Amino acid sequence: MKVLIVDENATNLKILSMLLAKDNYDVKTANSSDSALAKMSKSFDLVILDTNLSDRNGFDTCKKIKENPEFRSIPIILISRESRTDDIVKAFASGANDLMTTPFKLEEVRERIAKQIKLRDLQNSANKSEVERITNEQMETIFSLAKLAQSKDDDTGHHLERVKRYCKILAVELTKPIYKQEITRQFIKDLELAAPLHDVGKVGIADEIVLKPDKLTEAEFEQMKQHTIIGYNMLKDVQNQFGDSKFIKMAMNIARYHHERYDGTGYPDGLSKTDIPLEARILAVADVYDALRTQKPYHDSISHEKAFEVIKGGRELQFDYMMVKALKKVHHEFEKVWDELGD
Known part of the structure; x- marks a missing residue:
């Protein structure tokens, strides 16, 4: 399995790279949006993308990746340094498949990555019942946002x-x-x-x-x-x-x-x-x-x-x-x- 990690922070790159290499992933890295876009290939099984990039933020980078039909089915996990509602909204709007916030637990990273790769494999093999189960998990986030939106003015x-x-x-x-x-x-x-x-x-x-x-x-x-x-x-x-x-x-x-x-x-x-x-x-x-x-x-x-x-x-x-x-x-x-x- 081939994964691209995009992050300006050298420490984050090193930690994630070591973690995924230990799990036998073929890891490639990039430290900017432009570098990531240049390295993108349909051979990647997953992209982990930091939202806080200097040359182009991660949300816009995610959009550009998803605009290419060859890359549209590649799962993208965004990493944000703050747990903010508007980041969740931007993540969905950009085409991201998941959003994690730092600091994160390494076991959680493993689980999130495994779920996204499994979903992509299931879609390719047309196992609809399992895809629907994971889709329902995605929809739980949407329903939680609906309740959050309403809680603003509905006691x-x-x-x-x-x-x-x-x-x-x-x-x-x-x-x-x-x-x-x-x-x-x-x-x-x-x-x-x-x-x-x-x-x-x-x-x-x-x-x-x-x-x-x-x-x-x-x-x-x-x-x-x-x-x-x-x-x-x-x-x-x-x-x-x-x-x-x-x-x-x-x-x-x-x-x-x-x-x-x-x-x-x-x-x-x-x-x-x-x-x-x-x-x-x-x-x-x-x-x-x-x-x-x-x-x-x-x-x-x-x-x-x-x-x-x-x-x-x-x-x-x-x-x-x-x-x-x-x-x-x-x-x-x-x-x-x-x-x-x-x-």
């Missing part, structure tokens, strides 16, 4: 659970009219899993914006909008690593498009009507209902009846008419969820 942590339940209620009702073919049991199962990931990109937004008690300025709101792109890119990286998955694709759609509006005036892409994926149209109703019911520093909570009226008033403007029509039949079930889990 109880119930928002994600409520939105998930609202989505299921609405989706089940939508199977009765025109969406019987699209909304299958698997669709509903995937929707329940994907719904809590709608705001995962907020981990990449500064706390002073997410937690601001007053209305955001225009500039701050533009930054806040980026959470849709950040979340989408994080999930897209998982898809790139592990192949097509209807669940991950649904999660990507929800993360990116849940702030689109039926009339085309939403963000980030200004989609309208049925160009907005069905799962995002469902999530939009659930998320807005919950936001209206929730007390925030910048707005008071409102009753179920008033929240329902606001959503009805937004049909064919903010919301798909069919979503609102379905809500009319099940809105009391939304109210029951709030009564059980409301803040």
